[in-house]
Amino acid sequence: MTSETLALSRAAAIRQLQAHFEEQKWSLRELFATDPQRVENFSCEAAGIYLDFSKNHLRQDTLQLLIDYAEEQNLNSKISALLSGASINNTERRPALHTALRFQGDAKTEHERAVADCRVQMQRFANKVHSKEWLGFNGKPIRHIVNIGIGGSDLGPRMVVEALTPWHRDSIHVHFVANIDGADLSDTLEDLNPEETLFIIASKSFSTLETRENALSARRWILAAGSNEKQLAQHFVAVSSNIVAAQDFGITPENIFPIWDWVGGRYSLWSAIGLPIILACGYSVYKALLAGAHSMDNHFAQAPLQENLPVLLALIQFWYRQCWSTKSQVVLPYAQRLSKFPAWMQQLDMESLGKSVDRDGKPLGYPSGGVVWGAEGTNGQHSFHQLLHQGTDLIPADFIAIKQPTSELHEQHRWLLACCISQSQALLRGKSLHDARQELEEAGYTHREAHSLAPHKAIPGNRPSNTLILEKLDPHHLGALLALYEHKVFSSGCLLGINPFDQWGVELGKQLSSQIYQSAEAAIPENWDSSTRSLMEKLL
Numbered sequence: 399m400t401s402e403t404l405a406l407s408r409a410a411a412i413r414q415l416q417a418h419f420e421e422q423k424w425s426l427r428e429l430f431a432t433d434p435q436r437v438e439n440f441s442c443e444a445a446g447i448y449l450d451f452s453k454n455h456l457r458q459d460t461l462q463l464l465i466d467y468a469e470e471q472n473l474n475s476k477i478s479a480l481l482s483g484a485s486i487n488n489t490e491r492r493p494a495l496h497t498a499l500r501f502q503g504d505a506k507t508e509h510e511r512a513v514a515d516c517r518v519q520m521q522r523f524a525n526k527v528h529s530k531e532w533l534g535f536n537g538k539p540i541r542h543i544v545n546i547g548i549g550g551s552d553l554g555p556r557m558v559v560e561a562l563t564p565w566h567r568d569s570i571h572v573h574f575v576a577n578i579d580g581a582d583l584s585d586t587l588e589d590l591n592p593e594e595t596l597f598i599i600a601s602k603s604f605s606t607l608e609t610r611e612n613a614l615s616a617r618r619w620i621l622a623a624g625s626n627e628k629q630l631a632q633h634f635v636a637v638s639s640n641i642v643a644a645q646d647f648g649i650t651p652e653n654i655f656p657i658w659d660w661v662g663g664r665y666s667l668w669s670a671i672g673l674p675i676i677l678a679c680g681y682s683v684y685k686a687l688l689a690g691a692h693s694m695d696n697h698f699a700q701a702p703l704q705e706n707l708p709v710l711l712a713l714i715q716f717w718y719r720q721c722w723s724t725k726s727q728v729v730l731p732y733a734q735r736l737s738k739f740p741a742w743m744q745q746l747d748m749e750s751l752g753k754s755v756d757r758d759g760k761p762l763g764y765p766s767g768g769v770v771w772g773a774e775g776t777n778g779q780h781s782f783h784q785l786l787h788q789g790t791d792l793i794p795a796d797f798i799a800i801k802q803p804t805s806e807l808h809e810q811h812r813w814l815l816a817c818c819i820s821q822s823q824a825l826l827r828g829k830s831l832h833d834a835r836q837e838l839e840e841a842g843y844t845h846r847e848a849h850s851l852a853p854h855k856a857i858p859g860n861r862p863s864n865t866l867i868l869e870k871l872d873p874h875h876l877g878a879l880l881a882l883y884e885h886k887v888f889s890s891g892c893l894l895g896i897n898p899f900d901q902w903g904v905e906l907g908k909q910l911s912s913q914i915y916q917s918a919e920a921a922i923p924e925n926w927d928s929s930t931r932s933l934m935e936k937l938l
């Protein structure tokens with residue numbers, strides 16, 4: 399099918415789905431009441447992750463319409479194109495081969511051989527640090543690693559290092575600095591000894607403002623502590639595809655870990671951008687993470703669309719966004735150690751799907767990616783869940799539960815899981831006006847008072863959610879979970895007909911910030927809007 403035919407079929411399929419939506423009269427409670435097998439019919443398991451998607455506004459015919467649409471959009475062949483290294487990132491004319499970063503067994507392709515070499519380089523380096531063979535300028539072993547990077551060069555490894563806390567080595571502490579706000583770096587360095595600190599300058603482009611400025615400040619901090627220029631090599635390594643810029647910064651070639659243009663920033667934690675994970679937890683943990691992701695890659699490649707976890711999640715998102723006009727989706731990991739997961743998801747989903755034109759540059763004419771947000775449970779229950787339950791917007795939720803306790807406090811874990819289950823049940827069931835009235839009367843309110851208060855207490859319910867269950871929060875399951883969402887976002891991009899691999903929308907702000915920074919020293923251009931000019935006068 400040509401791209402024009404695909405675009406026409408997209409528009410027609412969306413209209414058909416909308417017609418199906420208009421006809422639907424069922425409530426979630428009715429769907430459960432009329433189908434005793436609903437959970438069996440609307441759940442799947444793969445790579446150690448169980449997905450219950452029964453609490454969604456889906457009947458078999460809805461799902462079939464969605465699957466038909468995915469087939470019409472050639473989703474299967476697009477998945478094959480992604481995994482085989484076709485130039486799927488059409489605007490930047492390159493493949494998106496993050497799956498090659500987690501290959502298992504012997505390296506077969508050119509990409510895998512490059513990855514294998516890099517893995518050896520990382521392992522050797524980590525061994526030297528862990529065995530205390532790698533010394534700082536004063537002959538002291540390294541105890542602190544500070545990763546300086548932002549966006550994809552920060553969010554993934556930061557989230558994984560926190561998620562895998564039980565695997566941390568006692569001898570090494572890993573820290574992350576991202577923000578251009580100097581408080582981020584200075585607060586982090588406050589209690590560190592420069593003699594025992596090593597910086598990873600993580601930047602695919604090696605030209606990102608925040609990373610450059612933080613790296614320069616870190617360099618001055620090490621020099622001020624007594625290191626000479628030559629000894630800086632003992633305190634700085636880099637991960638970059640811009641080898642020349644990293645060398646110009648003063649990093650010796652053997653301490654530069656490569657990343658390639660076929661690895662997108664938000665998909666890069668599996669590359670040398672994941673070096674902090676190896677330093678914090680050891681190489682075997684990193685390997686298990688890759689293996690978990692690889693098992694999800696295999697599932698994504700092989701499972702039929704109707705049993706394919708990433709595809710199902712993408713279809714559900716598509717259904718709500720196109721037909722239910724949802725504006726956002728919330729991700730709720732019920733695990734303290736996954737507190738940074740929503741931030742990682744935000745970059746993954748919003749940088750990928752926040753587009754207004756299709757792969758050919760034509761206006762979409764239908765909504766693309768929405769807002770992704772969330773926080774770890776149970777904390778959100780005591781703040782924003784109010785809006786999920788009683789607000790006017792329908793916000794589909796993904797709950798992520800971990801079956802095995804993540805601490806010694808097993809009783810608390812049972813409470814955590816009970817809270818997680820109760821939230822999706824409350825979203826589904828709601829509370830009728832009648833029940834709210836009765837509850838109030840039972841609590842001693844007069845009939846009249848109960849009548850007037852009940853609308854405030856009633857909860858609409860009928861609100862959808864997915865629940866994902868991981869057996870354990872270990873490297874393998876975590877790897878599978880992250881790959882699941884990566885492939886979900888890719889599938890969403892295919893369903894929307896957009897290229898999810900570029901992010902040129904972020905460039906304008908960067909260009910303007912340097913113009914503003916420079917103009918503040920000279921005259922502010924007169925043709926700039928008065929608000930910008932006034933803010934510059936007040937602030938700069």
Ligand SMILES: O=P(O)(O)OC[C@H]1O[C@H](O)[C@H](O)[C@@H](O)[C@@H]1O
Nearest residue numbers: 548549550551601602603606663
């Ligand atoms: O790794 P870097 O080249 O420093 O890029 C870091 C980040 O900056 C950019 O602004 C992009 O929006 C991100 O996708 C990227 O991950």
